[in-house]
Amino acid sequence: MGDPARRPRFLLVQAFSLPPGSPNQFRAAEGGKEAQLMNHAALAPLLADLDWDLHPGPLAPHGDWPVETREEFAIAGVARLPIVREACAGGGYDAIVLLGGGDPGYMEAREIGRRHRIPVTANAHAQMHLAMTLGNRFSIIDIAETHNARMAELVVQYRMTHGLASIRNIDVPLPRPAHRDRPTLRGEAERHAAGEPSPMLEAAVAAALAALEEDGAEVLLLGCSAAFWLQAPLQQRLAALGWEVPVLEGYRCAIELARVFVRLGLDASGITFPGDPPRHRRRRRLA
Structure with a gap:
């Protein structure tokens, strides 16, 4: 963040979106970003000094219902990664916040963020x-x-x-x-x-x-x-x-942790998430 006067810009990414008319919808699917962001009333003070966008997440590839099973979390996580990749490559965001309590695709998204030196956080x-x-x-x-x-x-x-x-x-x-x-x-x-x-x-x-x-x-x-x-x-x-x-x-914790990383100028460790190819090759790695 070269200009200290510039407001940080965050992208909040939903885990998935359900098709229009789904009988299993559990959050607003229409309206502005404030209407579609669950818990916006409590989040508004945390977002007041940020420029932020909300991505609805990928259209649910597993079905027209919210995720709960391991299979569904895995499918939703893979579907969310192209959104993270595009947002990081575009260079317009200081942090990515993944919404959704089960953190689908989080570790893989952190690997993508690390390539671009952009912190990524998630709820759990x-x-x-x-x-x-x-x-x-x-x-x-x-x-x-x-x-x-x-x-x-x-x-x-x-x-x-x-x-x-x-x-x-x-x-x-x-x-x-x-x-x-x-x-x-x-x-x-x-x-x-x-x-x-x-x-x-x-x-x-x-x-x-x-x-x-x-x-x-x-x-x-x-x-x-x-x-x-x-x-x-x-x-x-x-x-x-x-x-x-x-x-x-989860939402508040993930947003505030992303803010801490941005203020400190930090992103994930390049040892935890090595590049491809890695700049250093250690002879031994412990679990």
Whole structure:
């Protein structure tokens, strides 16, 4: 960032977009970037001093429903990489923020960003690392069994097993054909927005208390980005019960971590993400 007076420019990239008319839509698919960005009301203060664009993500190649399974995360991750590659090659952005709680394509996107010296952040990765600056152990409050499996693998991939207290499943999945006849996260979000009691919020409070009292958690994370609306009421409910514990949400953590990297002039290590060809060839590499 040569000109200190220039506002940093970020690109926020959704994990995927669903086709028009999908019965499983769970966020706004039309309108300006503010309307399409979930949690914009809470994010607006963080974005106020940035120039930012929002990419809707690739049209979902796996089907017309949100991702939850390993296969779907892998497909969505591959589909998102050309967007990252084009954004980095264009030279117009100071950072790329990958939205979506399961971080599809994140490590590969960091490799692309490293070639162009552009930091790339993502939700779960940012939450876990910030959690470990706030306490010794964290628990993830997550939405469904299949999504839990993805989060557990990310904990291992990000070398955070020493900090994980638990993954607590509240079992309110995203709208998908497999869950057509049961309550889903979309309906619970709408219920809460209308001021009605939400069983999902009550389940999140119960899971959070169990994580704190039984698992030894000191910080709480939200596993799914679409559960962003739980953050504020969950924080408030825990505080009312005397629990002074941070409740983190992915979008905000990823945006703020990207801001830190830009201000410090940092991007990922060239040893972690070597070039092709690498400038140095070490004789030994440890896992």
